[in-house]
Amino acid sequence: MTKIKTLEEVLTHIQDDMSIMIGGFLGTGTPEYIIDGLVDKGVKNLTIIGNDSGFENSGIGKLITNKLVKKLITSHIGTNPETGRQMNQGEMEVDLVPQGTLAERIRSAGAGLGGFLTPTGIGTLVEEGKEKITIGDKEYLLELPLKADVALLKGTKVDVKGNIYYDKAARNFNPLMAMAAELVIVEAEEIVEAGEIDPDHVMTPGIFVDIIVKEVK
Amino acid sequence: MTKIKTLEEVLTHIQDDMSIMIGGFLGTGTPEYIIDGLVDKGVKNLTIIGNDSGFENSGIGKLITNKLVKKLITSHIGTNPETGRQMNQGEMEVDLVPQGTLAERIRSAGAGLGGFLTPTGIGTLVEEGKEKITIGDKEYLLELPLKADVALLKGTKVDVKGNIYYDKAARNFNPLMAMAAELVIVEAEEIVEAGEIDPDHVMTPGIFVDIIVKEVK
Amino acid sequence: MDNNQIKNIIAKRVAKEFQNGFVVNLGIGLPTLVANYVPEEVEVILQSENGFVGMGPLAEAGKEIKDLVNAGAMPVTLVPGAAFFDSATSFAIIRGGHVDVTVLGALQVDEKGNLANWMVPGSMVPGMGGAMDLVVGAKKVIVAMTHTAKGAKKILKQCDLPLTAKEQVNLIITEMGVIEVVNRRLILREINPHFTLEEVQALTDAELIICEDLKAMEV
Amino acid sequence: MDNNQIKNIIAKRVAKEFQNGFVVNLGIGLPTLVANYVPEEVEVILQSENGFVGMGPLAEAGKEIKDLVNAGAMPVTLVPGAAFFDSATSFAIIRGGHVDVTVLGALQVDEKGNLANWMVPGSMVPGMGGAMDLVVGAKKVIVAMTHTAKGAKKILKQCDLPLTAKEQVNLIITEMGVIEVVNRRLILREINPHFTLEEVQALTDAELIICEDLKAMEV
Numbered sequence: 001m002t003k004i005k006t007l008e009e010v011l012t013h014i015q016d017d018m019s020i021m022i023g024g025f026l027g028t029g030t031p032e033y034i035i036d037g038l039v040d041k042g043v044k045n046l047t048i049i050g051n052d053s054g055f056e057n058s059g060i061g062k063l064i065t066n067k068l069v070k071k072l073i074t075s076h077i078g079t080n081p082e083t084g085r086q087m088n089q090g091e092m093e094v095d096l097v098p099q100g101t102l103a104e105r106i107r108s109a110g111a112g113l114g115g116f117l118t119p120t121g122i123g124t125l126v127e128e129g130k131e132k133i134t135i136g137d138k139e140y141l142l143e144l145p146l147k148a149d150v151a152l153l154k155g156t157k158v159d160v161k162g163n164i165y166y167d168k169a170a171r172n173f174n175p176l177m178a179m180a181a182e183l184v185i186v187e188a189e190e191i192v193e194a195g196e197i198d199p200d201h202v203m204t205p206g207i208f209v210d211i212i213v214k215e216v217k
Numbered sequence: 218m219t220k221i222k223t224l225e226e227v228l229t230h231i232q233d234d235m236s237i238m239i240g241g242f243l244g245t246g247t248p249e250y251i252i253d254g255l256v257d258k259g260v261k262n263l264t265i266i267g268n269d270s271g272f273e274n275s276g277i278g279k280l281i282t283n284k285l286v287k288k289l290i291t292s293h294i295g296t297n298p299e300t301g302r303q304m305n306q307g308e309m310e311v312d313l314v315p316q317g318t319l320a321e322r323i324r325s326a327g328a329g330l331g332g333f334l335t336p337t338g339i340g341t342l343v344e345e346g347k348e349k350i351t352i353g354d355k356e357y358l359l360e361l362p363l364k365a366d367v368a369l370l371k372g373t374k375v376d377v378k379g380n381i382y383y384d385k386a387a388r389n390f391n392p393l394m395a396m397a398a399e400l401v402i403v404e405a406e407e408i409v410e411a412g413e414i415d416p417d418h419v420m421t422p423g424i425f426v427d428i429i430v431k432e433v434k
Numbered sequence: 435m436d437n438n439q440i441k442n443i444i445a446k447r448v449a450k451e452f453q454n455g456f457v458v459n460l461g462i463g464l465p466t467l468v469a470n471y472v473p474e475e476v477e478v479i480l481q482s483e484n485g486f487v488g489m490g491p492l493a494e495a496g497k498e499i500k501d502l503v504n505a506g507a508m509p510v511t512l513v514p515g516a517a518f519f520d521s522a523t524s525f526a527i528i529r530g531g532h533v534d535v536t537v538l539g540a541l542q543v544d545e546k547g548n549l550a551n552w553m554v555p556g557s558m559v560p561g562m563g564g565a566m567d568l569v570v571g572a573k574k575v576i577v578a579m580t581h582t583a584k585g586a587k588k589i590l591k592q593c594d595l596p597l598t599a600k601e602q603v604n605l606i607i608t609e610m611g612v613i614e615v616v617n618r619r620l621i622l623r624e625i626n627p628h629f630t631l632e633e634v635q636a637l638t639d640a641e642l643i644i645c646e647d648l649k650a651m652e653v
Numbered sequence: 654m655d656n657n658q659i660k661n662i663i664a665k666r667v668a669k670e671f672q673n674g675f676v677v678n679l680g681i682g683l684p685t686l687v688a689n690y691v692p693e694e695v696e697v698i699l700q701s702e703n704g705f706v707g708m709g710p711l712a713e714a715g716k717e718i719k720d721l722v723n724a725g726a727m728p729v730t731l732v733p734g735a736a737f738f739d740s741a742t743s744f745a746i747i748r749g750g751h752v753d754v755t756v757l758g759a760l761q762v763d764e765k766g767n768l769a770n771w772m773v774p775g776s777m778v779p780g781m782g783g784a785m786d787l788v789v790g791a792k793k794v795i796v797a798m799t800h801t802a803k804g805a806k807k808i809l810k811q812c813d814l815p816l817t818a819k820e821q822v823n824l825i826i827t828e829m830g831v832i833e834v835v836n837r838r839l840i841l842r843e844i845n846p847h848f849t850l851e852e853v854q855a856l857t858d859a860e861l862i863i864c865e866d867l868k869a870m871e872v
Contacts, residue, residue, distance in 0.1 A: 028720055112526070114333075166417075269563075385486070391520070422736040
């Protein structure tokens, strides 16, 4: 029962209107091969969750440029003017979340928590619609978990059991998203046998990963 | 400005009445050399936070056997009958916390969160004195962060900057406690130069570690 | 049946609940034996709450590896594709619903699916360890235990010991049979052919509803 | 002074706030320049919120390493003793008070220590990225910016742009001087000798309280 599939097989699992988490930070650690597949397939009305909206022709930006995104949940859109344009024109909904809160909300979903209290955003627009809770003499916002239908990850080295090793700054949101989606798909730079990644060096245990697809450049 | 100190120097930082987190899981990943030092020094009225109370002659158990502990915050005491005896005799206060909640409370403190919502403990004695919050149709307990004056860790390999690598199951609570105490001391099986641990394999960044002491058997 | 036979009957039956690829956490004691009965064609990934997945059998004497122990501090082995993590991640896995089955012992379990297994007030208080998280978080909770303890009933209308979790048990497997918890009622699905229905009910405080399709438990 | 000189005056002054062993996060743009002015005897550990500590200078052309980039996607280098982690840990470090100093730019800052730097309603909305967490979590928050923007004042009695955080700024460093936020008042601690007190106040909306021990800013 292999987890390794082709891009075509991967794409059969991704439909219009789904919510999709996409790993990466300004393109580093982002599964570009799968994103290209989504663009070719033309899946639309997507809710995309990711750190940023990349650049116009890379990362999450490619989905936006091709108008496949209905809603974007992210921390930063400054590097992609097309995101701002679609937001200002009302073509796409953008929910801006502080980066640490975004990471923690995703972790919280994966960890089975009902939410967490953070000081981030107190006294700002981020407060809107959220419960405030005071602990001791300090105010916190109650932030809720964030899940998705699918998580798309990029792994530097992936073994056949789905264990993932991310090189350097490619790790970022990937290990968090691996825990927070119904279906988890990793795009692998390299696929190796079980045991070839030292169990101490695994950054995402294979139990989280449903499908592995080899990157084709 | 080296972080490497002798056990004698380490012990000057630990006083009566302090709260101390101690890494390890039934002795695996526990800084036994420092604990022996605490026993020899006879620091007392300690509040100890750790996964379990070890065995009568190992781990946290040694502090209990020597009656140095005023209060123990832990998830499991079944392996050390002396803990149960002191608890039942009213000689030591024991606060039992579900293991996942204990880990998360420590992480929460280190991560600057005000607390988190967990389903664990709903409908049990663990509820007592805690706020219940309903999200959607599910009840959660609001659990609060747990900090300490000192964290005592055990690292398999530690570089001179304080970066720590834990071998296999020795990791457990150590990386969490590294973030949640005012003063963080690691007992190293082996001390190496900066850069000898691959930056991808560091499990506790050196920025958390104040003091390194070489284990002496 | 001696105690050893009883434990192995239970363990063998529990193992049949596992499907290929399941992530399973086995509690200390009787549940540990379940690993011995997993069919070769079924690949189960054992999670150890002290910080890894991919646990193999106990280490042979003389072949113990430092820092490679299970949650009961017994030296164990690894299977290829194992992975280590810290305790917060271990319980993120457990609480987050990423464990398919948890198998635990019990002092008491009741018809609502309540479980008590962490303390007897005034006498034995081992603490809950990871049990409260496991029972709340795992997709399926199997209680594996002897049907009675020194003659005392353990399957009750209502637990009177402090609970480990409320209404989380899905299946109870004893040497007498297999009982499913459905809508706060206990359905007897399988019975050990060595016992009659009357004998099983007599040693069970809660009312057992006999499944229309009652099967013989393989022993 | 041209724009480049101004930026370097500011960056040079910011660097003096660092002590040996400090963990520092430098924002994108002007704050990045601060790294060039840290004295050799002061060892500062640079945190990059995309997931590591121990960041070194920008990578030389042709020596870029894949996946080794800063939070602005620029190829960088590492110093010995660096360590990588995921984004949840990165912000645990930031929010948890483990960063000694964060240096950021601002659109506006006010006498209460309020900071606005993430959006101009109706026009520019880059998003807050990691700024809201950094400003709330770091032990010391330094705003490093030009004193005015195209003639418009940026140091105000009250920010009118949406805030990044409430009352978190500790120090404001511009080409005109060094201003500390103390109890919702602005204390001018150093002044660039090229300007008079009157000139600085004229370009500052909030009232500046002149420190008794006012010093000349080294430029």
